[in-house]
Amino acid sequence: MDITPHLASLPDLPPQSCVFNPAIVHVTGNIYVLFARVYVAKDPAKRCVLGQLDKPPFMDAWNGTLANMLAVVRLKRRNLPTAATPVVRAPMGIKVIGYRYLNETNLEDGRLFKDKAGRVMLYLSMPFGKYGGLRSSINLVYRIFLNCTLAGRPVRCDPSMGPARLLYYTGSRAWDKNWVPWNGTSMMSYVRYGPFGPHSTIDWLSYTQPRPRNRFAAVASEPFFGRFNSTFGRLMHLSGGTPAVLEPGGESYLAVGHVRAHPGCLHPHAIPGLLELLGPKVRANCLHMLKLPAETKESIPFHSFSYTAADGRVYKHYHVDYSFFFYRFSSSPPYPITHISHGVLPPSEGHFGIVFPNGLERLGSDWLIGYGDADQAAKLMLLSAADVEKLLVPLHMMEHLVKEYSVCTLQLQGQDQRLRSEL
Known part of the structure; x- marks a missing residue:
């Protein structure tokens, strides 16, 4: 659902803004808070156009202009039948009941969650330095405040951010980011940039x-x-990727991470000569790349490339392929990861190579995932608990x-392209 x-x-957002990578957390009833990135290209010819994914910020x-936004929304959904294979199920509609455009600095990607007292919090890895150059991150947390007018109709809310609090771990490195808050707790998973695990936890x-x-x-x-x-x-x-959310029964948490792969793993077009060797068929893994000598594998450059899609159009592909993966870990110490999925891609009109998960919540009995598509679109995806279970594989297997x-x-199942804006 776009x-x-x-x-x-x-009204406050500049025309042709890219809005992407939405984090999401439930507040009460059918009210949720969103936090998303906003980008306005310097070159007017390269600004985003709704419904098109051909003008990524890179x-x-x-x-x-690199900015962000907070929004308070109502979400309603419809029930769909369970299918034999995992499918994307769509919420029925969305209505914005309050927002704030944050354009004073670049906050980059955020994760919304609740602390153990039920307060809405925002975790950020604040970047320092320019894209393509030397960069580092500072990990911070903010409290999110909602000032809502409940008397009368329509209900309106004004979201705002409190002061920053530093999350300081002495062993962190300059580019450490994408830590994983556990919703409803003071716990957080420390993500080792590169190998990801072993699963390491911090209690703030x-x-x-x-x-x-x-x-x-x-x-x-x-x-x-x-x-x-x-x-x-x-x-x-x-x-x-997303915060971790306690599963029904209380014995485990579920979270969504992201897979970062060389585009040559999935697209022979990405490496000169590979297309002639393997043919144009899109691959599903890196097996053909693993046959290369170790020193060759480590020196293959990451380049963007163009490809012709099934619709005959030529698309630009990012120099990396991003996808999701689901994982489950125990709610009991030492909190081992017990299950993990293969990489999964939600449907996309034009495969640019970037789908990035930032939000995980429950919508009824289903899982609601907030993600960005091509650094240009903010999307929500619903998966049933049964479908997520089909994707998970025991870690030892x-x-x-x-x-x-x-x-x-x-x-894709049940996608309604005529989503109602008024509920």
């Missing part, structure tokens, strides 16, 4: 006054991640299949 038209058309060299005790940490609360033993990293090296790695780790596209 919610970009409902956000990009709001084509403007990220030289335009309180997000209103988080204490500096020099060690983890727990570290699980998971040889899968070391094997994954040694198998693929720079060709593919796993990283964080995936360890034996690590070379076959694949990326597949999800089916």
